[in-house]
Amino acid sequence: MSQLPARLAALSADRLKGMRRGIEKESLRTLADGGLAMTPHPQALGSALTHPNITTDYSEAQLELITGVHATPEACLEELTQVHQFTYRALGDEQMWVSSMPCNLPADENIPIGRYGSSNVGRAKSVYRMGLAHRYGRRMQTISGIHYNWSLPGVTSEEYFALIRNFRRHAFLLLYLFGASPAVCSSFVAGRQHSLEKLAEGTMYMPYGTSLRMGRLGYQSEAQASLAVSYNGLEGYAASLQEALTRPYPAYEAIGIMNPGGEYNQLATSLLQIENEFYGTIRPKRVIQSGERPLHALRDRGVEYVEVRLLDLNPFVPIGITLPTVRFLDIFLLHCLLQDSPNDTPAEIAALGRNQHKTAAFGRQPGLMLERGNREVPLVEWAAELLDACAPIAAMLDATHGSTDYGDALRSARALLQGPELLPSARVLAVMEAEHGQSHIAFTRAQSKQTKSKLLALPFPAALQTKFEELSATSVREQKAIEAADTLPFEVWRQQYVSPDRLGMTRAAIAPALAAV
Secondary structure (H helix, E strand, O other): OOOHHHHHHOOOHHHHHOOEEEEEEEEEEEOOOOEEOOOOOOHHHOOOOOOOOEEEOOEOOEEEEEOOOEOOHHHHHHHHHHHHHHHHHHOOOOEEOOOOOOOEOOOHHHOOEOOOOOOHHHHHHHHHHHHHHHHHOOHHHHOOOEEEEEEOOOOOHHHHHHHHHHHHHHHHHHHHHHOOEOEEEHHHOOOOOOOOEEEEOOEEEOOOOOEHHHOOOOOOOHHHHOOOOOOOOHHHHHHHHHHHHHOEOHHHHHHOOEOOOOOEOOOOOEOOOOHHHOOOOEEEEOOOOOOOOHHHHHHHHOOOEEEEEEEOOOOOOOOOOOHHHHHHHHHHHHHHHHOOOOOOOHHHHHHHHHHHHHHHHHOOOOOOEEEEOOEEEEHHHHHHHHHHHHHHHHHHHHHHHOOOHHHHHHHHHHHHHHOHHHOHHHHHHHHHHHHOOOOHHHHHHHHHHHHHHHHHHOOOOHHHHHHHHHHHHHHHHHHHHHHHHOOOOHHHHHHHHOOHHHHOOOHHHHHHHHHOO
């Protein structure tokens, strides 16, 4: 019998009010015609290495806007809006691409990689990205999304891993409800094998697709497919990652650390260069100290929060995500935490991967079946069951906060399930057909232009402008200080950083930990 009701009843109002969230939102800088901006990171935005709110992800043209940690969804989205407003004021004629799937891209080798200055840590960030280019190609790294960071007081590492296991089981629901990337510019798949259909000249799509970003064309890797990471506990998870971070991988050994001209190809020749290279729909996280490896931080101090990584940008709203979506994520994550969570198995991990790909490519197909245990069930039936199970959680959150906001968010999700034509993925295709000649580029270009106008029209007090200008100036000074403080040659620094000793587990201890998974 499910323990969810008892676990929910045991949650105090203070713990629920202690829920925290933050957002990281990626967007490509583009030109008015829908081409990728080839300009450097705007000076007015400060240093991409040290700015607390504005950095870049893979490409020099891929902005990443970051909020702090917030006690309410409203405060979180208010800060995200303000960061957008300041950023747009620095972009001049450029705009932010509002789709997760990229704009019209140049040849792969011409996509600019992020630059972070001359310090060792700044150089390492660029070399890591060069490694991604060699391993997966640059186009794949220009996909953008939203990451949702979430925590609840009093949750142990073991409980966070239980949440993660349930999240992975039920992640199809989020792909179905919030996926918004059913189509893509043909330039993204040029020269690649794919199963997309041609919608119009320059546009490929999946008729029932929800999130091509999270499907086989997105963050996928044959090399990483061999990495069946278990989430049954911190020790086994960490051992799996350490093995991937330290075991040489023949295809990457062939690339080498440096090219014959002495330029760096990658940080390491292992399956993963660093922890962030591991692609997943959700990650256990811990704020790291200066110079600390993320895996060591997790082992040393445990899981602090989870990072949800499968959300597409919603092209119909200015900042890419709505308040009801944020509130639904709170409900969903609480459900994942409170519901019974048996250990995963290699067979289940493989089935979850198949469910993810089926939902991404065919999610709106009537009668679509997913694997659940030893049987197949209709996606919509399983989704309805999950929404029903979320109802008491939404009710308790509303009672705690004295509102109907969470119940309203759940009702919005039910409406999407009952009316698939309302899903963001369906709306994208409908508007493309009605207004933009079936063109993904024309649709996203128009939405991006409209978004820029809306955000520039919002009030932006002079005090906020001054605050962000000071943050930018401070970030530039901080980057210069880091560069001035460096004493080690980069190669010495690199070798020290990728050393297994920095990961918190001896080589001899990895095998027993993996055997226990």
